[in-house]
Amino acid sequence: MRPQGRLRRPYSRSVAISKAGTQFPGMMEPPNRIVHRYQRVTYHGLGGVEAHGKRLGDDLDHVDASRSHLNEFLVGHENLRDIAAEHIVRMQKDNAARKAAGLRRSRHKANARELEEAIDVAGDDPSALAEIIGWPWDDKNVKPFTEGIISASHEWFLDGDGKEDPAKISIFRDFVVGYLKEEFGDEVIYARFDRDEKTPHISFVVAPEHENRKTKRRELSHRQHRVFGRKEVQAFFDDEELDPNLTRKSYEILQDRIAEYAKRQGLDLKRGQRRAAQERMQRHLGEKVVKRRNVSPARGREIAGIEAYNASEDRNAAAAERAAAERDRASADDLRLEAAHALEIACASRSEAEQQHAAAARERALLKAKEDSIRIGTQAIISEELVYSPPTSERPEGLTWGRNKPNDKKRRTWLSEKIQPARDWLVGFARSIFGFQTQKAATQAEQESRAKSILDAEAMQGRRPSQTMLDIVNGPGDVPxxxxxxxxxxxxxxxxxxxxxxxxxxxxxxxxxxxxxxxxxxxxxxxxxxxxxxxxxxxxxxxxxxxxxxxxxxxxxxxxxxxxxxxxxxRLHLDSPPAPMRVVRRDATQVR
Incomplete structure (x- = not known):
């Protein structure tokens, strides 16, 4: 049976600790570090976060079900989609109230009443409200929410006996709750403390809100947010000018801020490694920067499970051989023959495993190449670097250069090579876009034809057509x-x-x-x-x-x-405009 633990990533520094905790000579014990990560999430992607919090799905090998009752919700409850929907409805109704107030100020009271009645009919359905007032984020912002995780080194949570320390758990809970309240306030709509995995951690969701300066609407925007949209431009030395190449982005700033907060709270937790700052230094010095590729937790658990399974198989085989040696000690010749046969089988199995591993590696490489080809090709088609070429009698359908054809020959050669693994799929994708554009052009032509017929009918009746109809047929012209x-x-x-x-x-x-x-x-x-x-x-x-x-x-x-x-x-003109005349009417009717 495969183990239930996570595959931990080793320290990048030269540090080695034995399983019993003994420090090897010449080695330094690594400091306890804070783990602090963020990723943007779509509205519908919150369902995955909710399902993981409820411990649903297939990726639960790392979860100890016997400890799931220790999990707790620090903000909100287990139904994250309901929380997000309620938050969106509040923002939509507030935006509607602001718009109605603006309509009243501009003397459009009827429109304001109509808007308020429509909002009342929509109720608390965010999709129905979106048809009236829109979603509280820009259409291009496909990931309006932000998911985060805060944890610490696994050893920090342990006491002197290597067991989980309840005092450390309480301190860590208060630390994270205080930090989230100080950093994001009420924008944290969901926070969950997971203790049924190897290392305790807190997962949370932020609704990054800001007010649109133009429309005064409340919107969710990661780029415009006061925290996530923050950047700092630094100088390489204090006496030099600011260098845009040394820009610190929000995630790096957040790493510093949580480390400073931990220091103020008196926690012996340090900031994670400053890989971004080290990469900026390397770029400034003209050195080559090698990005470290992170392995996903699911893939790490899969690799660890395979290695543990192989090790278990090897141990079982060795035990079987020792037992056979004890039973057949008298027959040395037979034992040697059996050992040779077992060795032959082991070599064959290892060779087969190596072949399968090589085949899997080739398959992964092909899938990665096809994935990159689809990503690069779709971007090129959308930006009209490549367009669909319909089939003719001389050649089949394919792709050709579009109106935004790259001027650089190297870029064209590179793009031609990159799209080859998924060329058939990309041709189908370009064909779909070509068909949509053709249908749109036909629809527009039909609309213009109908509008012209209406204009001709209006002219025959001696009536002047509306400007809107003229604009549809002739395009926007001069001002009447x-x-x-x-x-x-x-x-x-x-x-x-x-x-x-x-x-x-x-x-x-x-x-x-x-x-x-x-x-x-x-x-x-x-x-x-x-x-x-x-x-x-x-x-x-x-x-x-x-x-x-x-x-x-x-x-x-x-x-x-x-x-x-x-x-x-x-004082160029000192004339005073005549004040508006005020008429006072007196009612002479006497009332008893």
Missing amino acids: EDQLETPNAWALPNEMTPEQIDRHLAGMTNTDICDTYAPTRDARDFSEHHDIQARYRAALEHLQEEAARRGLNVEHREHRPEKGSDPVRA
Whole structure:
């Protein structure tokens, strides 16, 4: 039977410790280190994290089921998908409330009520709410959540007798809870303390939230997050300028921060090896950087199980041989013959095992080459470096260079070689994209044809077609003249230079600016054409800037030169716009 433990990665330094804990001469005992890792997770990928927490699935060889009752949830509960859904619903409803408030401020009360009614109908279903207000993350952000793990060296959790120390378990729990609260606060939606594996560790999930500066929406974003989006540019020496090649990213900074927190708490835990800093030093010195390839825990357990199984088989064979030697001591010749036969079988078995191992290695190499080919080929097809070439009478279907064909000959040669292992699959993938693009073009042509038919029918009826229909048939054209006929509104001409704009504003009196401001604002809000709306918006910004320079309050039609940002401009025109006339009505009805 295979062992139930994890395959531990050895220290990269020259350190050796015996099984009994004896330190070999000339060797240093390694310090207890903090294990701190992160990886981004999709919304649906949280199901895998939840299943592992419930101890479901096939990869449970490293789990001691007799200790699973010691596991505990520090934040949330076992149903992680429900926690995430509730968190998403809260963000969606808050974004909807913000949007409704904005609609009310812009005098679109009916739209605000319609939005609130739709939100009430959607209830607490995040997918239904997403149809109304969208998901609380960017469409390109396919992994909005972040999963992390915090642990320590296995020896740190043991007491003097080599058993798990309950005091260390309690200290470690309080340490991680305090660190997560200080670093992420309420953004930690799930934290689980696992004690049924070889080394105790805490797995947690963070919902990295930030407010979109443009839309004011609450969103989940790893890149824009205050912690995960952080970078630090350093200098190689203190008296040198900052070097972008020495940038420390968020994960490296987080390693330092948790080590500093452990130091403040008085824990004898050190930061992990600074491989990133060492690699930056090597690059700065022009040395070759060799990336260490990590082995996944599942693969490590598989290798360890195979090695242990082979060792067990060898031990059994040796015991059988010793027993046979004791029984057949009198027959030395027969014993030698049997030993020779056993040796022959062992050699044959070893040779067969080596052949199988070599075959498995070749198969893994082919799968890796095909995987790389698919990844590189799909990226090239999506970026239109390669495109689908339909079959003709002279040649079969295949791939050819697209509009973004690489200019570098080495790049083209490299790309041609890389796509060969999965060429048939890539041709099928490119064919699917080609068919989708062809269908899209046909649909667009059909839409334009229908729109033209509608235009012809409108013309026969003597009615003017809508601008939207004209844009579908002819594409967005020039601004219609009737869009420029808003009384007293000012649309900034495209050909007007900054000097001409400044002279035009200088010639306007305070009354002119106040009389022009409100119509221009209304024209901007109600214009249906994108270009004229942009011109009204630009003119409105210039009017607001000129009013600020003069100390002119366009809403209350009050001119106070002392509040102007430009004293010369503030006293260029001293006319005061007439205040709006107020009518007071008195009700003479007497009430007993």
